[in-house]
Amino acid sequence: MRTLFKTNYSFDIDHLVDPGERFRVLLVIAIALALPLWLSSYALSELLMFLCYALAGLGLMVLTGFSGQVSFGHAAFLAIGAYAQVWFLQRGMPFAFSLLLAGLVTAVFGALLGRAASKMHGFYLAIATLAFAILIETVIGAAGPVTGGHMGIQVPGIEFFGQPLDETWMQYYLYLGVLLFFVWGVANLKRSANGRAMVAVRDSETSAQSLGVNVARIKIQTFFASAYITGIAGALMAHQLFYLSPEAFGLGESLKLLLMIVVGGLGTISGAIIGAVFVSFLPNAIELLREVLPARVAHQVGLEPFLFGAIIAGFIIFEPDGLYGRWRKFRLFLETYPYYKRATFTRQKRYLKTGRFR
Amino acid sequence: MQISDAAHLLIIGLAQGSGYALVALGFVFIYRATEIVNFAHGELMMLGAFAVLTFAELWGFGFWLGAAMGILSLGVFGYLLDATVMRRVIGESQSSIFILTVALGLMLKALAGMLWGYTPQVLNVPFRGTVEIGGMVIATSRIAIIVGTALICVVLYVFLSRTRLGLAIQAASQNQLAAYYSRIPVKRLVSVVWAIGAMVAAVAGVLMAPITQVSPEITVIGIKALAGAVVGGFGSIPGAILGCILIGVAEPFLDYIYPPLQGVYAYAIMLVVLLVRPEGLIPQTFHKKV
Numbered sequence: 178m179r180t181l182f183k184t185n186y187s188f189d190i191d192h193l194v195d196p197g198e199r200f201r202v203l204l205v206i207a208i209a210l211a212l213p214l215w216l217s218s219y220a221l222s223e224l225l226m227f228l229c230y231a232l233a234g235l236g237l238m239v240l241t242g243f244s245g246q247v248s249f250g251h252a253a254f255l256a257i258g259a260y261a262q263v264w265f266l267q268r269g270m271p272f273a274f275s276l277l278l279a280g281l282v283t284a285v286f287g288a289l290l291g292r293a294a295s296k297m298h299g300f301y302l303a304i305a306t307l308a309f310a311i312l313i314e315t316v317i318g319a320a321g322p323v324t325g326g327h328m329g330i331q332v333p334g335i336e337f338f339g340q341p342l343d344e345t346w347m348q349y350y351l352y353l354g355v356l357l358f359f360v361w362g363v364a365n366l367k368r369s370a371n372g373r374a375m376v377a378v379r380d381s382e383t384s385a386q387s388l389g390v391n392v393a394r395i396k397i398q399t400f401f402a403s404a405y406i407t408g409i410a411g412a413l414m415a416h417q418l419f420y421l422s423p424e425a426f427g428l429g430e431s432l433k434l435l436l437m438i439v440v441g442g443l444g445t446i447s448g449a450i451i452g453a454v455f456v457s458f459l460p461n462a463i464e465l466l467r468e469v470l471p472a473r474v475a476h477q478v479g480l481e482p483f484l485f486g487a488i489i490a491g492f493i494i495f496e497p498d499g500l501y502g503r504w505r506k507f508r509l510f511l512e513t514y515p516y517y518k519r520a521t522f523t524r525q526k527r528y529l530k531t532g533r534f535r
Numbered sequence: 536m537q538i539s540d541a542a543h544l545l546i547i548g549l550a551q552g553s554g555y556a557l558v559a560l561g562f563v564f565i566y567r568a569t570e571i572v573n574f575a576h577g578e579l580m581m582l583g584a585f586a587v588l589t590f591a592e593l594w595g596f597g598f599w600l601g602a603a604m605g606i607l608s609l610g611v612f613g614y615l616l617d618a619t620v621m622r623r624v625i626g627e628s629q630s631s632i633f634i635l636t637v638a639l640g641l642m643l644k645a646l647a648g649m650l651w652g653y654t655p656q657v658l659n660v661p662f663r664g665t666v667e668i669g670g671m672v673i674a675t676s677r678i679a680i681i682v683g684t685a686l687i688c689v690v691l692y693v694f695l696s697r698t699r700l701g702l703a704i705q706a707a708s709q710n711q712l713a714a715y716y717s718r719i720p721v722k723r724l725v726s727v728v729w730a731i732g733a734m735v736a737a738v739a740g741v742l743m744a745p746i747t748q749v750s751p752e753i754t755v756i757g758i759k760a761l762a763g764a765v766v767g768g769f770g771s772i773p774g775a776i777l778g779c780i781l782i783g784v785a786e787p788f789l790d791y792i793y794p795p796l797q798g799v800y801a802y803a804i805m806l807v808v809l810l811v812r813p814e815g816l817i818p819q820t821f822h823k824k825v
Contacts, residue, residue: 241630
């Protein structure tokens with residue numbers, strides 16, 4: 178077993194203190210950087226979609242994982258980001274600028290919803306986000322002149338500082354750069370005062386409030402940050418979809434994002450990335466499964482949503498810490514063998530009835 | 536719009552609202568007893584409609600017997616759902632539980648699509664045709680919804696306030712720990728509450744069947760009922776009924792005035808109410824002072 182001795186106060190807040198962890202993260206980044214050397218442009222374009230999902234998952238992770246506000250309608254922010262991006266590009270704005278603005282527009286919507294949410298708790302918010310998503314989908318469909326309605330709208334190509342990025346590997350590096358930037362940003366956010374306040378709000382609003390955290394303000398900030406990241410993800414995604422229509426951002430997409438963070442592990446940055454990997458490979462796994470299953474079941478349209486639901490439910494019941502949590506347990510098991518105790522990871526349960534405060 | 540048109544829309548809205556209220560009744564009931572918001576209640580309602588359809592039409596038991604069997608089987612389903620799944624997550628964070636119920640809803644909807652298909656099917660109910668009241672021609676099925684909802688409200692009220700079981704449920708929903716101390720089997724009681732909620736949902740599914748047909752798509756009524764319950768203030772049953780009827784009545788009028796946003800006015804109303812009055816029209820929740 179290896180013990181990390183703290184020799185410096187900055188150990189408490191530094192990123193990646195554990196050398197093994199640092200090595201693994203750098204390895205993943207190095208592999209991600211080297212991937213275009215080996216992969217065909219088709220595989221790379223699949224990876225681009227994965228990067229968008231990872232970014233969107235990161236956005237939802239800030240909201241649901243860090244501050245505990247459930248959003249069933251995060252695809253609405255993807256949609257707003259995507260349409261805002263197209264709208265700005267059509268007005269002849271340069272790519273980098275319109276990306277930032279698309280994120281900002283989405284973030285303003287997010288803050289408005291957060292303003293409404295700041296007074297709500299738990300499920301009110303979940304229902305409100307659900308309603309918000311359905312509403313946005315319909316409004317986009319109805320607002321034909323601006324959004325192209327259900328007919329859809331064409332997405333212009335990417336032009337980065339006057340340089341058209343038509344090669345897939347160029348886009349890949351751009352997207353990877355954006356994702357890494359936001360991973361770094363969220364990691365910083367998590368160790369800042371605001372980030373810790375978010376976690377405090379998640380764990381107990383009452384105690385956060387008694388420690389002087391302005392709960393309403395933190396919620397609005399969380400929504401702002403989360404919607405900003407998701408909006409950027411939506412804007413990037415628009416370029417991969419080539420053609421936007423409101424159906425692309427339906428409830429199914431929101432649930433997919435939720436599946437990602439639940440499977441990956443709520444409350445961790447790695448969870449969002451692992452979840453995105455999982456969701457990206459899921460369609461392939463389902464295809465394989467279809468070949469194994471009897472024909473009567475295999476060709477049902479309902480198979481995919483059913484598996485989605487089953488996976489989410491299974492993870493919540495049996496492994497609420499997700500794949501990342503499973504990995505942490507496994508690692509601790511190896512490191513401390515034979516002294517591993519299950520109780521190390523017992524979560525504190527809260528019985529609402531007895532400690533009910535609203 | 537003429538007066539008679541308006542009156543007609545009003546009746547349609549009242550019927551629709553009563554249908555929502557019936558669904559809302561079920562999950563407010565569950566919420567009060569367990570503090571779990573069941574996002575899968577629309578799916579339970581759909582399942583109820585399908586169960587009745589199976590018993591009454593496909594297996595030929597006739598409507599009344601089929602309905603009774605379908606509703607009872609939903610009760611058993613609700614009981615088992617709590618006993619096998621929901622009981623395991625007691626004490627987890629509330630957000631995990633929402634996500635779980637949404638996932639369950641997703642599974643149920645997909646399962647129903649696999650078993651019964653996605654084409655809307657017709658359930659032959661005895662309350663068909665039209666009646667004429669004061670010069671207005673109204674479908675009997677709409678009146679049946681309004682009457683049925685009122686009836687179930689009365690039955691539930693009597694059950695909760697007069698019977699032993701009902702009083703035990705009230706006790707458990709007010710303070711679980713105290714209920715345990717007074718030898719009330721809270722776990723089993725919660726499962727019974729789920730069973731009752733599921734049965735009420737099944738009744739709603741049957742009553743709504745003539746209007747909506749029976750298909751996996753009717754689960755959307757569950758979300759609208761949630762919206763209605765939120766408008767009314769979630770924890771209170773009268774509030775939920777009021778909110779649902781409000782939304783049900785407002786919907787046809789707004790659809791008539793501006794059709795492009797048809798079907799989403801319920802959510803718009805809810806968002807507006809939440810912005811203006813976050814705790815709903817009849818507040819039920821209170822902040823703990825720090």
